[in-house]
Amino acid sequence: MTPAARVILAPDKFKGSLAAPEVAAALADGLRRSAPETEIRQLPVADGGDGTVEAFVAAGWARVEVTAPGPTGVPRRTSYARHGATAVVELASVVGLSILPERRLDPLGASTYGLGVVLAHAMEHGATDIVLGLGGSASTDGGAGMVQALGVRVLDADARELPRGGAVLTRAARLDRSGLHPGVAETTFTLACDVDNPLLGPTGAAAVYGPQKGAGPAEVDVLESALGTWAQLVGPKFARLPGAGAAGGTGFGALAVLGARVRSGIEVVLELLDFPALLATATLVVTGEGSLDRQSLHGKAPVGVCAAARKADVPVIAVAGRTLLTPDEIRAAGFADCYALAALEPDPERSMAEAASLLRRVGARIAADRLD
Numbered sequence: 001m002t003p004a005a006r007v008i009l010a011p012d013k014f015k016g017s018l019a020a021p022e023v024a025a026a027l028a029d030g031l032r033r034s035a036p037e038t039e040i041r042q043l044p045v046a047d048g049g050d051g052t053v054e055a056f057v058a059a060g061w062a063r064v065e066v067t068a069p070g071p072t073g074v075p076r077r078t079s080y081a082r083h084g085a086t087a088v089v090e091l092a093s094v095v096g097l098s099i100l101p102e103r104r105l106d107p108l109g110a111s112t113y114g115l116g117v118v119l120a121h122a123m124e125h126g127a128t129d130i131v132l133g134l135g136g137s138a139s140t141d142g143g144a145g146m147v148q149a150l151g152v153r154v155l156d157a158d159a160r161e162l163p164r165g166g167a168v169l170t171r172a173a174r175l176d177r178s179g180l181h182p183g184v185a186e187t188t189f190t191l192a193c194d195v196d197n198p199l200l201g202p203t204g205a206a207a208v209y210g211p212q213k214g215a216g217p218a219e220v221d222v223l224e225s226a227l228g229t230w231a232q233l234v235g236p237k238f239a240r241l242p243g244a245g246a247a248g249g250t251g252f253g254a255l256a257v258l259g260a261r262v263r264s265g266i267e268v269v270l271e272l273l274d275f276p277a278l279l280a281t282a283t284l285v286v287t288g289e290g291s292l293d294r295q296s297l298h299g300k301a302p303v304g305v306c307a308a309a310r311k312a313d314v315p316v317i318a319v320a321g322r323t324l325l326t327p328d329e330i331r332a333a334g335f336a337d338c339y340a341l342a343a344l345e346p347d348p349e350r351s352m353a354e355a356a357s358l359l360r361r362v363g364a365r366i367a368a369d370r371l372d
Contacts, residue, residue: 005283005371006039007031008309010275012301013044013051014290014321017352018359020044020051021058026356027286027319030363035371043273045287047301048192048265049135050098052090056081059273061088066121068114071095071138072106073164080118086272087127091247092136094118095145097213100138105214108222110139111164112250116149123183131268132254134193134247140210140223141166142199142230143253151179152257166248167219169226175233180257189260192268194299197245199231199238199252200224205245213248227252266304275305279312284370288319292340296325297333306334317370319362321351339365 046052153176206223231239243262244252254260287305
């Protein structure tokens with residue numbers, strides 16, 4: 001180990017165990033114990049889903065608190081991150097599955113209305129560049145609630161305004177955009193999204209993600225029909241775009257009404273956190289998540305971090321609660337090595353409960369293996 005060693009700790013959360021900043025802090029403790037002279041930069045990351053706002057707050061962005069309706073309309077405190085004229089809004093923290101009251105699923109009635117409330121707040125407080133992290137949605141309303149909160153009226157055949165929720169969109173007959181929030185025209189919206197599903201069909205929002213939100217086969221059919229009606233009303237061409245089916249079709253609503261563009265979630269996050277500039281002086285990057293598996297290879301945070309670091313010729317170590325990848329797959333993804341907590345504590349429940357102490361041990365091990 002030399003005094004010049006500089007390590008960037010850029011993990012995602014260990015779901016169900018530790019938030020990304022806690023993962024980074026535990027690894028940092030372990031590294032310092034074995035290599036006290038190492039310069040450590042903690043840069044927890046996310047891919048647009050749960051934990052995205054926390055990652056930016058940890059990086060020094062301001063937290064802006066706001067009250068907004070949750071997925072079933074119950075008001076709750078939430079927050080977004082702000083730096084200058086840029087705001088990062090995380091759908092999951094406003095209308096996500098994880099914040100459903102008493103975890104009671106409502107696949108037909110849950111709405112993204114609260115998300116629109118938060119977007120309006122950001123625009124009214126000076127944000128002209130909004131990054132919207134999609135993922136973990138409790139609803140399948142095609143983003144209808146979001147745009148309703150931004151002033152769009154969704155009307156039935158008798159010109160009556162529809163209530164919130166996905167199922168009621170089967171009655172949607174007319175869209176009145178005349179009251180759309182004026183800030184939308186002055187704002188750039190970027191969707192941080194790692195799924196490429198269209199809105200409709202066997203790979204669409206209802207078919208693929210509806211069951212995760214509590215929809216049985218009959219309810220999936222209702223939601224598919226409702227989204228089909230919604231798509232015809234708002235813009236069929238947008239329904240076919242990759243990412244339109246993200247977050248219960250919220251991607252579609254943002255593309256069609258807000259003029260949003262879709263980008264890889266982790267790429268957007270790393271860009272805003274100035275990760276490429278930090279790599280210029282880095283010796284090693286450590287990233288990871290709770291489970292490193294084949295799903296991780298499709299746009300998840302650790303692989304995105306690895307790709308960016310490898311471009312800068314900086315070696316990358318993965319840390320995970322468990323890994324389901326073979327050594328060859330780990331190397332093919334660009335990682336120099338992978339450390340799994342399961343190797344230290346094979347019992348999954350104990351491993352999750354003791355993740356912080358295990359991560360400290362892993363941090364010390366990485367220092368001994370890589371920085372001596």
